[in-house]
Amino acid sequence: MGEKLFLLLLLLITVSSSLFQFGISDTSRKSGDGNEEWGYVQVRPKAHMFWWLYRSPFRVKDASKPWPTILWLQGGPGGSGTGFGNFLEIGPLDSNLKPRTSTWLRKADLLFVDNPVGTGYSFVESLGQFAKSDWDAADDMTTLLTKLSNNTINLNNTPFYIFAESYGGKFAVTLALSLLRSIRAGHLKLNLQGVALGDSWISPEDFTFSWGPLLHDLSRIGSIAHQISNQLASEISDQIKKGMYENATLLWSSFENFILAKSNRVDFYNFMLDLDLDPVISTTKSLESNSINSVRLKGRKSSFFGYKNYKPGGEGNLEALMNGPIKQKLKIIPPDVTWGGQSDKVLEFFTAEFMKPRIKEVDELLAQGVNVTIYNGQVDLICSTKGAEAWINKLKWNGLKSFLNTQRTPLFCGKEKGTKGFTRSHQNLNFYWILGAGHFVPVDQPCVTLNMVGAITQSPGS
Structure with missing residues (x-):
């Protein structure tokens, strides 16, 4: 009897401790300045999303134009915006905690969110609370932004822009549509001004079709591999058309491994490089099964976008930084929550969502008058410019023909010599071709990218 009582007390203590630890609903803190x-923000019972806002020290006072706010959405799915986007790409500090001269704070305030739940510092208390689709993620993000705007930080009077990278582009377009519905219903006050899709996974079919021809033209694969690549892309397309999205994801994984083998490990983030020689990708961790970032999916391996090994913007160990000094600074991260600890589960729950296109959602945003910008790095393979141009041509938007007939304008940057890119705009659709950049455009070409951000947001920042 005494032993049973002891075990019961132990169970009660454990449950109480867990409830105390995960009893976070909506809480926030500020820095001293x-x-x-x-x-x-608790977006659903037992589902908690972490956010981090930076107010710009470069804000122009008494400017004729209001100061914008940018929401940054990372890809993956499962990549942490508060980690990767913040410390490795556009935030005020790099992963060595040294100031970043090209921070986007020069143009806007920055809001990072670990999206979907289970990403970064965001966490769920049970498996049933993971998001399973882009629309699930959009609902959670809409809840978060509604609570933030109404109760925590004032977003009502700022021009609000969503910038996304990689899979984050799919999150961005579904979120934008969700926000518009909430705004029109009177549930949310937000001045949504535009969506910017950076090297975004909007149409998996078009991207995979681009790999074979692109790599063959670059002499990276031979004619036989080119032919097989086209066959594999057709198989993926067939599965997508049939709605067999999970099968398409597994075929995509096999296709990527085929490309790695036949190209002698081309870097999917920069096709001018070998994967092992890419200075942007950390080689401190082993790469399983010849893939960029392997995770197990029902007994199969898939490579998804390799954020675990991605390490631009400094040589610091991001995982150690986020689970050490940053966690200590923030003070509100539950002790048992490890940064990125649930990210593999995020990927698993998105297996059947991963290959779904979002071209129709881009069309809907354009039709509703939302400014849509697409920007792409010239040497990206995974979300190639060739693939992005292909899906743009599938838009039903009535301004498409005029957009395609509009001349491109060359881009330059300060005292730097040479053409840095091109841009084309018509009505509310804009496209930026960023030369010399791979998948992570802000890292590879920070100067012209910062100028682009200023132009998109009409920032009064210098």
Whole structure:
């Protein structure tokens, strides 16, 4: 009897401790100077999303134009915006905690969110609370932004822009549509001004069709591999058309491994390089099964976008940084929550969602008058410019023909010599070709990218 009582007490203590630890609903903190604010929002029972806002020290006072706010959405799915986008790409500090001269704070305030739940510092208390689709993620993000705007930080008076990278582009377009519905219903006050899709996974079919021809033209694969690549892309396309999205994801994984083998390990983030020689990707961790970032999916391996090994913007160990000094600084991260600890589960739950296109959602945004910008790095393979141009041609938007007939304008940057890119705009659709950049455009070409951000947001920042 005494042993049973002891076990019961132990169980009660454990449950109480767990409830205390995960009893975070909506809480936030500020830095001493007020330039940073962060916190958790409970978007659903047992589902907690982490956000981090930076107010720009470069804000122009008494400017004729209002100062914008940018929401950054990372890809993966499962890549952490508060980690990768913040410390490795566009935030105020790099992964060595040294100031970044090209921070996007020069043009806007920055809001990072670990999206979907289970990503970064965001967490769920049970498996049933993971998001399973882009629309699930959009619903959660809409809840978060509604609570933030209404209760925590004032987003009502700022021009609000969504910038996304990689799979984050799919999150961005579904979120934008969800926000528009909520705004029109009177549930949310937000001045949504535009969506920017950076090297975004909007049409998996078009991207996979681009790999074989592109790599063959670059002499990276031979004619036989080119032919097989086209066959594999057709098989993926067939599965997508049949709605067999999970099968398409597994075929995509096999296709990527085929490309790696036949190209002698081309870097999917920069086709001018070998994967092992890419200075942007960390080689401190082993790469399983010849893939960029392997995760197990029902007994199969898939490579998804390799954020675990991705390490631009400094040589610091991001995982150690986020689970050490940053976690200590933030003070509100539950002790048992490890940064990125649930990211593999995020990927698993998106297996059947991963290959779904979102071209129709882009069309809907354009039809509703939302400014849509697409920007792409010249040497990206995974989300190639060739593939992006292909899916743009599938838009039903009535301004498409005029857009395609509009001349491109060359881009330059300060005192730097040479053409840095091209741009084309018509009505509310804009496209930027960024030369010399791979998948991670802000890292590879920070100067012209920062100028692009200023032009998109009409920032009064210098």
